[in-house]
Amino acid sequence: MNDLVIVLTYYTPYVSGLTNVARDVAEGLAARGWRVCVVASKHEPSLPTHETINGVRVVRAPVLAKVGKGTIGINLTRMALREMRRSRVANLHLPLIEAGPLTQLAPIPVVSTYHCDVSLPPGLVNVAQREAVDGSSRAGLRRSAATIVTSEDYARRSRLWPVIAPNMVAIPPPCIPVTAGEPTYRRGDGFHVGFLGRIVEEKGVEHLVDAFLALDDPDSRLLIGGDHSGVAGGSVVDRVRAHAGGDDRIELLGFVPDQRLGDFYASIDAFALPSVNAFEAFGIVQVVGMLAGVPALVSDLPGVRVPVERTGFGAVVPPADVPALRDALIRVRDTPPDAEAGRAAAAATFSVESVLDAHEAVFTKAAG
Structure with a gap:
C-alpha cells in the first residue's frame, strides 16, 4: 500500500528541474515516513523496471518511441493506474501527455503539479505535440483536487491559467543546499x-x-x-x-x-x-x-x-x-x-x- 504515487515522464537518473522537484518531494516525504511510489517512463533501456532509491519505490514503464521531449507508450498509464489502486493520493507532474486519461480513470484523488508550458520549435509535428499535451493537461487540471505551481507569477502567465486558477496552491520547489566544497574548478583569481x-x-x-x-x-x-x-x-x-x-x-x-x-x-x-x-x-x-x-x-x-x-x-x-x-x-x-x-x-x-x-x-x- 502506498500513501502517495507520483507520476511523471522522466525520473532520476535523468536530470532536469521538473525531475529534481519530483525526486526531492518523493525522497523528502519518504524520509518523513510516507510510503511513496514513483511511476515514470523507462527513458533508457538499461534502467531497471523496479528499484528502490533513497526509500522511494520506482516503477518504470517501457517506451515505444520518443517524440520531441516526450515519450510514447501505453504502459505508463496502465502501470500508474495499477499503483493508484494501491495508494491514497496521486501526484501528477505536468506537462504530461497521460494527464487527461489518468485523471479520468483515477480511483483516488489527484493533485497535479504544473511546472511550465510546453515550448517547442516551429513545425507541424511540434505544434501538434504541443496542442496534444496542452489538451491533456487542461483535462487533467480540471479534474484535479489541487494544482501546485512553483509561483503565482509564472502561473498567471501560463497558457493554462484559466484551469490552473480555481485550485491553485503556490509552493516553491525544494532547493536543497549543497555541502560546502572546494574551488577545484577555479582557474586563477579573476572573476x-x-x-x-x-x-x-x-x-x-x-x-x-x-x-x-x-x-x-x-x-x-x-x-x-x-x-x-x-x-x-x-x-x-x-x-x-x-x-x-x-x-x-x-x-x-x-x-x-x-x-x-x-x-x-x-x-x-x-x-x-x-x-x-x-x-x-x-x-x-x-x-x-x-x-x-x-x-x-x-x-x-x-x-x-x-x-x-x-x-x-x-x-x-x-x-x-x-x-x-x-x-x-x-x-x-x-x-x-x-x-x-x-x-x-x-x-x-x-x-x-x-x-x-x-x-x-x-x-x-x-x-x-
Missing part, C-alpha cells in the same frame, strides 16, 4: 561566472557567452556545467561552442555530479541563468547557488525572476539582452553583494522543510 543546467535552446547559454566575451577581461572565466548528451529535445552545445569561438577562458565542464556541486558553486563569483523563454519556470539552480553565497543574474521571465526579487541577491535582466547581461556582470564583479545576507535571505525564503510541510498538507487534504 568567475558559472552556469549549470541542460545545454538546450531555452537556457540561452549562447547569450551568456556573448555577454562574457564583451567583458573584455583577460582574467575572467566562464564555467558552463551541464549535460549535452541524451537530452530530451536535443542539445545546442554546438551553437554554444560556435559563440565561444575557442576562447580558452570559457570551459564546458559537461555534467556536474551531485557530489561535486559544492565544488562548482565554491568556484564561482556569480551564477547566471540567461533563459530566453517561458519553458523555464523557476530555476532551482539559482537558489542553490544563493544558499552557497553566490548571487544570481537571471532573465526577467515569469517565475525565474522571483528568487532574486524576493531575496535581492543578484540582478534581473531582459532575456536575450547581451548588453544588459554584460552590464549586470560588471556590476556584480565590481560591487559584489553581501554573500552572508544573500545566503540568509534565500534560506529564510526557500526552506526545504517548509516546502515539504506545504506539500504534505496539500496531499493529506486531498486524500481526505
